[in-house]
Amino acid sequence: MFCSSVRSTAVLVVALGAFTVSCGSGSAVPAGGEAGASSVSTRPAASGSASPLAPASAAPSPSEPVSKVRDAFAGLQATLDDSCTPGNCAYFLGRVYDELHRLDRAMKADPKGAGHFPEPIALIAKLDKDLGDDRSFENLKKHQATLLGTRDKINTWMQGHPDDYR
Known part of the structure; x- marks a missing residue:
């Protein structure tokens, strides 16, 4: 017993x-x-x-390896069919932000080097500059167009580089 x-x-x-x-x-x-x-x-x-x-x-621990670019990109693509609707907007915007930064870490850690992904890394850096240190829902909502525009531009860039995510 x-x-x-x-x-x-x-x-x-x-x-x-x-x-x-x-x-x-x-x-x-x-x-x-x-x-x-x-x-x-x-x-x-x-x-x-x-x-x-x-x-x-x-939950992944800080000591776990960074995601591969293809896995991180798949996470970002999974947000393409979602939108900011009442009841899930905070979750959705937070998820897009998290997936962009997961992809950023993966690209910077990729064996090809960060220089292989100049445009996506620059787009995320610009997003971070626009957002500042404020990751609150109110700030993400205020910058929603920039956040989703960054996601969409990176998606388009990656679609033109299929060897990096397949």
Whole structure:
């Protein structure tokens, strides 16, 4: 009975990455410590797959590699059919902003070098200058035409460079 309640809370513990839980002794041991053969570890399995108790989708950590250009561009393209409607406008504009900056990071980290993507990087830099440090919904809404125009210009540029995203 104790072990099943430990497993119920193990998802939280695994998500936090702070402890290894052992059903055999009922103890929580800092990750990397000794916990016995029946422990549930926060470390991925040897095959590289995540623990079965790990959350299905975890937020990327700052130490994860930058997205590939094709993946980041796909995220930006996914915003093309959406629009700023009542109830989702803040989410939509924030997502476009985030996807543009994900693409910017990917282009700057690409093995071809940032110089291979001069126009998209310059368009995002201009957008950032226009927005300043204010990423609030009110400021994104105020600059909505610039934000969406930047997205659309980058989409057009990338369509002319299919080797960079396929």
